Amino acid sequence: MSRIVACTNLTLDGVMQAPGRPDEDLRGGFAHGGWATPYAAMAQAGEAIGKAGALLLGRRTYEDFARVWPQRTDSPFTPWLNDIQKYVASTTLQEPLPWINSTLLAGDAVAAVAKLKREPGKDIVIMGSGVLVQSLMRHDLVDEYVLLIHPLVLGSGRRLLAEGGGFAALQLVGSTSTTNGVVVATYRPVGVP
Numbered sequence: 001m002s003r004i005v006a007c008t009n010l011t012l013d014g015v016m017q018a019p020g021r022p023d024e025d026l027r028g029g030f031a032h033g034g035w036a037t038p039y040a041a042m043a044q045a046g047e048a049i050g051k052a053g054a055l056l057l058g059r060r061t062y063e064d065f066a067r068v069w070p071q072r073t074d075s076p077f078t079p080w081l082n083d084i085q086k087y088v089a090s091t092t093l094q095e096p097l098p099w100i101n102s103t104l105l106a107g108d109a110v111a112a113v114a115k116l117k118r119e120p121g122k123d124i125v126i127m128g129s130g131v132l133v134q135s136l137m138r139h140d141l142v143d144e145y146v147l148l149i150h151p152l153v154l155g156s157g158r159r160l161l162a163e164g165g166g167f168a169a170l171q172l173v174g175s176t177s178t179t180n181g182v183v184v185a186t187y188r189p190v191g192v193p
Contacts, residue, residue: 002121004056004113006133007049008160010149016130016158024064025043025158029189032154041148041182052084053122056113058082058129059090065127066099087116087124089132100188110139117141138166143171144188151181 009019018024021037026033036042042049057065069081086102089109097104105112113136116124126133126142136142147160170187177183 002053002117002119003123004077004117004126004136004141005123005144006126006136006142008126008128008130008148009041009132010147010160011152011154011157012152013034013155014150014159014161015154016128016160017157018035021068021129022036025122027059027158028156031158035152036150039178039180039182040123040148041150041178041180041184045101048082049125050084051123052125054087054116054124055081056087056089056124056126056129056132058089058132059093060094060131061128062086062088062099063159066097066102070099077112079117081084089129091111096189110135112142114139114145130162132140133160134162134166137168140166140189142189144173144186145183147183147187149183176191 008016010016012143013120017027019029019031020034022033024033065081065136069078072078082100084101086099088097088102089105089107093104095104109132169190171190172185173188174186
C-alpha cells in the first residue's frame with residue numbers, strides 16, 4: 001500500500017499560491033509570486049521527496065511544471081522530476097501528456113487516487129496542487145503533510161486550508177528549521193478527537 005504525502009510551501013497565513021516565480025499563478029490578481037524563492041527551502045523537504053516513488057499533480061501544477069522544469073538544466077531537481085512517474089488528475093487534459101513519464105488519471109480523481117493507494121509501492125508525493133489536496137483531504141486520503149512554513153504574511157492568495165475544507169486532527173511527527181526561518185513541519189492525521 002502506498003502513502004499519499006502532500007508537500008507544499010506555505011506562508012504563515014497559509015498562502016500556497018505561486019511560491020516559485022512572479023508569473024507562476026496570477027489568478028485573482030495575485031502579485032506576490034516567487035515569495036518562496038529567496039528561502040530555497042525545498043531541499044529541506046528531502047526526506048519526503050527521497051521516499052517518493054511517484055508524483056501526483058493537479059492539472060494546473062502539472063502544466064506549469066511541464067512548461068518549466070524540462071528546460072531547467074541548471075537545477076539538480078530537473079533529472080529527478082523528469083525521471084519520476086507523474087500521475088495527473090485532470091478532467092480536461094488528454095493523453096498523450098507532453099512530459100515524459102506522465103500518466104493521466106481518468107475519471108474521478110478521488111477514486112483514482114484511492115486505487116493508487118491500494119497498490120504496493122513507495123510514497124506518492126503531491127507538490128502544490130491545492131485543489132487536489134483539498135479534495136483528497138475531504139476523503140481522508142492524505143497520509144502525511146510536509147509543510148514548509150515561510151516567515152511571511154502575504155494577506156492574500158490561495159490557501160491550502162481553505163474556508164469550508166474538511167476537518168483534520170493532526171499529530172506533529174517531525175520538525176526542523178532552516179537558517180533563514182523556514183519551519184519544515186511534518187504532520188500525520190490521527191482521526192477525529
